[in-house]
Amino acid sequence: KAGVTQTPRYLIKTRGQQVTLSCSPISGHRSVSWYQQTPGQGLQFLFEYFSETQRNKGNFPGRFSGRQFSNSRSEMNVSTLELGDSALYLCASSHGQVSFLTGELFFGEGSRLTVL
Amino acid sequence: QQQVKQSPQSLIVQKGGISIINCAYENTAFDYFPWYQQFPGKGPALLIAIRPDVSEKKEGRFTISFNKSAKQFSLHIMDSQPGDSATYFCAAQRWGGSNYKLTFGKGTLLTVNP
Numbered sequence: 620k621a622g623v624t625q626t627p628r629y630l631i632k633t634r635g636q637q638v639t640l641s642c643s644p645i646s647g648h649r650s651v652s653w654y655q656q657t658p659g660q661g662l663q664f665l666f667e668y669f670s671e672t673q674r675n676k677g678n679f680p681g682r683f684s685g686r687q688f689s690n691s692r693s694e695m696n697v698s699t700l701e702l703g704d705s706a707l708y709l710c711a712s713s714h715g716q717v718s719f720l721t722g723e724l725f726f727g728e729g730s731r732l733t734v735l
Numbered sequence: 736q737q738q739v740k741q742s743p744q745s746l747i748v749q750k751g752g753i754s755i756i757n758c759a760y761e762n763t764a765f766d767y768f769p770w771y772q773q774f775p776g777k778g779p780a781l782l783i784a785i786r787p788d789v790s791e792k793k794e795g796r797f798t799i800s801f802n803k804s805a806k807q808f809s810l811h812i813m814d815s816q817p818g819d820s821a822t823y824f825c826a827a828q829r830w831g832g833s834n835y836k837l838t839f840g841k842g843t844l845l846t847v848n849p
Contacts (some may be wrong), residue, residue, distance in 0.1 A: 623778070652837065661841035662779070662824060675836045709778055716831055722767055722830050724837060726778030 621646065625710050631733045636684035637698040640730045642710030644691050650715025651693040652724060653685060656707040665708075668693055669715045698733075705734045738762055739827050741840025748847050750809045754812040757823035761806065767830035769837070770799065770810050773822045782823070783810070786830075815847045 624643040632638050644651050647712075653665040664677040685695040691712075697704055711724035722725035739760045748754045760768075769784035785792045785799040785808065792799045798811040812819055825840040 652836065654839075662839040664836045664838070669835070669837050675835070711778070722828055722835070722837070723769070723781045723784070724771075724779075726771075726780065728778050730777065 623725055624710050625708075625727035625730050627730060628728065629731050631735060632700050632735050634693050634700055634702060634717060637696060638699050638732060639694055639696045640708055640710075640729060640732075642693045642695075642712075644693070644710075644712030645686045648712035648714055648725070649691055649730065650713045651687055651691065651717055652711045652713070653693070653695050654709045656709055656729070657705075662709070664699055665695065667715075674716075677699050705732060707714075736811070738838045741825050741843060743843060744841070745844040746846070748815045748845065750815065750817060750847055750849050752815050753818070753847055754810075754815045754847070755808045756823055756825070756845070757807065758809065758827075758840050758848050759787045759805075759807045760827045760838075762821075762829070762838075763806070765827040765838075766807060767828045768799070768801065768808050769824060769826050769828075771796075771824045772837075773824065773842075779824055788805045812845075815845075817847045820847050822844055 626641045650669045652667040654662045667675045671687045682698045687693045707729040709729045711726045736844040767842045770782045771779035773779040783794050783797050787803045791843045801808045822842045826837040828837045
């Protein structure tokens, strides 16, 4: 069973640009979550999508947005990049339903964004 | 507001020793407490998880101890091995509610010396 796939793995952008990151979840998983990981703040929740609907959103500015497609694949976009947006962006998939016994998240290896 | 506080930030243990990482939470609605392990260059992976209806859960060398009244839980790694060197994150969630996000601690970098 293929794991969570994130693309691109590494990217370098300059301030003011925008970036789009992609995530393909594990087959059968309908929930996709995005987290920002930085050395100082750890893992911070960005948003979660289930069946193309955003169910939860973290405390990030509106420059951070996402969407989910009918095949459960998800993208997140960051506009007007700032130096502080440099981070590892992790995507995680799960069943996302109460009927399953656990809320286990399966993470991808992340997209490392560097903003210059 | 940091809802899950994790300590220590870093930990160095000798091979064969016991590694202990502690977490404290604030939201009493949390009812699912997983620990994730992350190796360099990889995403976090679920290690072990507990619900508050039990005080301890053991899987191999890894044990979660849970104290509901104190709102604290900890990870114990017995007979620590160099291969356990990784970053460990505790997390908390209100499973089954309308909130489907995990709230993570800031992580503990564990180094096990041979």
